[in-house]
Amino acid sequence: MSRPELSISFRSEPNEKILQETAKTVGKYGFDVISVYEDLGDQSPMYPLLTLAKHSTAARLGPACVVVPKYRTMEPIIGDIARLDSIRSGKAYLGLASGAWMEQVGIKPATVNQLKEAAGVSRYLLEKRDDGFNGEYYKVKPGFKVNYPTPNTKVPLLIGAWGERMAALAGEIADEIKVGGSANPLMVDIIRRRVNVGTERANRKPEDIGIVLGAVTVVDENREKALYIARRRAVVYIDVIGDKDPTAMADFPEEIAAIKTAMFHGDVGGAVQHLPDNLTRRFLFAGTPKDIIKQTEEIFAQGATRVEFGSPHGINGIEGIRLLGEKVLPYFGK
Numbered sequence: 276m277s278r279p280e281l282s283i284s285f286r287s288e289p290n291e292k293i294l295q296e297t298a299k300t301v302g303k304y305g306f307d308v309i310s311v312y313e314d315l316g317d318q319s320p321m322y323p324l325l326t327l328a329k330h331s332t333a334a335r336l337g338p339a340c341v342v343v344p345k346y347r348t349m350e351p352i353i354g355d356i357a358r359l360d361s362i363r364s365g366k367a368y369l370g371l372a373s374g375a376w377m378e379q380v381g382i383k384p385a386t387v388n389q390l391k392e393a394a395g396v397s398r399y400l401l402e403k404r405d406d407g408f409n410g411e412y413y414k415v416k417p418g419f420k421v422n423y424p425t426p427n428t429k430v431p432l433l434i435g436a437w438g439e440r441m442a443a444l445a446g447e448i449a450d451e452i453k454v455g456g457s458a459n460p461l462m463v464d465i466i467r468r469r470v471n472v473g474t475e476r477a478n479r480k481p482e483d484i485g486i487v488l489g490a491v492t493v494v495d496e497n498r499e500k501a502l503y504i505a506r507r508r509a510v511v512y513i514d515v516i517g518d519k520d521p522t523a524m525a526d527f528p529e530e531i532a533a534i535k536t537a538m539f540h541g542d543v544g545g546a547v548q549h550l551p552d553n554l555t556r557r558f559l560f561a562g563t564p565k566d567i568i569k570q571t572e573e574i575f576a577q578g579a580t581r582v583e584f585g586s587p588h589g590i591n592g593i594e595g596i597r598l599l600g601e602k603v604l605p606y607f608g609k
Contacts, residue, residue: 280581282308287318302330304600305609310339321355340372340435343385360426372435437519446473453487459557463577489583492560505561510546514538564602
């Protein structure tokens with residue numbers, strides 16, 4: 276990519292009025308990418324994406340990320356990607372991830388091989404091939420093709436990952452890797468080295484794959500109010516991914532352990548008491564527009580190609596989007 280990009284992401288919004296207002300607000304600003312993520316328990320990301328697409332001029336739109344184990348066949352999500360592309364031709368992308376919190380519904384997260392196969396069968400279906408796909412996890416009999424138009428151009432693939440093997444897979448087959456839940460500049464070099472294992476294996480150039488850091492964002496002109504909301508969000512994520520960031524584990528081992536213990540007992544308030552602001556900002560974008568700009572600059576300086584600002588965006592969601600659109604994006608020339 277020729278220049279760093281800024282994007283915005285959302286949870287699937289069930290309230291139609293809020294969704295429409297959000298879509299109209301986002302459409303006023305020049306975000307490079309718009310994403311809707313599919314965490315366990317969320318509704319499908321596709322209806323919000325279709326609504327956002329109608330109001331947006333973003334370069335790309337897509338799900339970040341589809342939880343692979345939820346789909347026994349990838350055909351339903353491919354149909355959604357094709358529909359998204361029909362609204363914004365050549366703008367759809369596909370994000371895939373192994374999934375988090377899956378044990379709560381008795382499903383195992385996808386293995387590296389399963390995610391690789393999911394990407395392969397997705398490409399197979401999008402290309403409307405009919406010679407058959409015979410994988411371990413996904414099978415398509417020869418002769419079967421989907422009954423709808425598919426994109427004329429290659430749909431970019433994003434893989435959501437933290438770990439070494441999944442990052443290496445991204446280096447092999449993806450256009451981007453997203454480190455979901457990280458706002459830590461120090462993670463960029465770590466992920467790049469992990470990705471490069473895969474790019475070397477596939478004889479690709481390191482610059483063939485972009486590195487995206489995306490995290491919950493709380494921006495407000497009142498820093499303390501923003502941090503108050505952010506801390507309560509941060510402990511939920513640190514409980515799950517805190518030990519995936521080796522720099523955070525090295526610098527804050529006692530704090531992360533205490534947060535995990537408190538969260539195990541359902542004590543969010545107790546977890547927050549163990550959370551210093553500089554640990555919060557490893558996992559969230561939080562503070563005033565100037566604070567967000569500083570965090571973003573530091574991430575780009577380490578070589579990230581895209582930063583994604585996640586929900587709720589602010590103490591008030593619409594106001595948070597406005598601050599990002601009017602105070603953060605212009606700083607970066609957008």
